[in-house]
Amino acid sequence: MLGWACLIASAAVLTGRWLPTLLEFYTIQRIVDRIVQDNPATLPEVRAAFDQARQVEYSVRSISGQDLLIARDNDKLQIGFAYDKQIEIAGPVSLLIKYQGHSH
Numbered sequence: 001m002l003g004w005a006c007l008i009a010s011a012a013v014l015t016g017r018w019l020p021t022l023l024e025f026y027t028i029q030r031i032v033d034r035i036v037q038d039n040p041a042t043l044p045e046v047r048a049a050f051d052q053a054r055q056v057e058y059s060v061r062s063i064s065g066q067d068l069l070i071a072r073d074n075d076k077l078q079i080g081f082a083y084d085k086q087i088e089i090a091g092p093v094s095l096l097i098k099y100q101g102h103s104h
Contacts, residue, residue, distance in 0.1 A: 005079065018097070021085045024059050025099045031057065032068075032079045036103040039077055043070050046079065062099075079103040 031053045040046045047065030054060045054086040062083045069080035087095045 002094060010099075014095075017087045017089070018095070020059070021087065021097060024062060024085075025101065027057050027059050028063065028100050031060070032081065032101065032103050036077050046070050046077070075102070077099060 012083065026077065031050060034053070035046060035049045040049055044054060047068060050065040052069075054064065062085060063081055067081060070080075071078045071080075073103045080100075082098070082100040085099060087097070089095055
């Protein structure tokens, strides 16, 4: 019984540290999709729109407008992003998550 309690407690702590990073990823994805729908004309406008949305969304701290990969394909705006998030678990043990996304 004690073993199960320790296992459940460890899973809860790990989830508590991992879940905010996942929510940040989905927030970034939502911002990128919204920018693509607005279809800004220039690359600086795309970066400025992301940075402005980032100021409103307090949870986005991992990337900025300068980190976006922006391209046009047949006049369709494509935005990609990638970043790493390291979560310290205990002492020298940490979890590295590599997030990567693109506009839909």
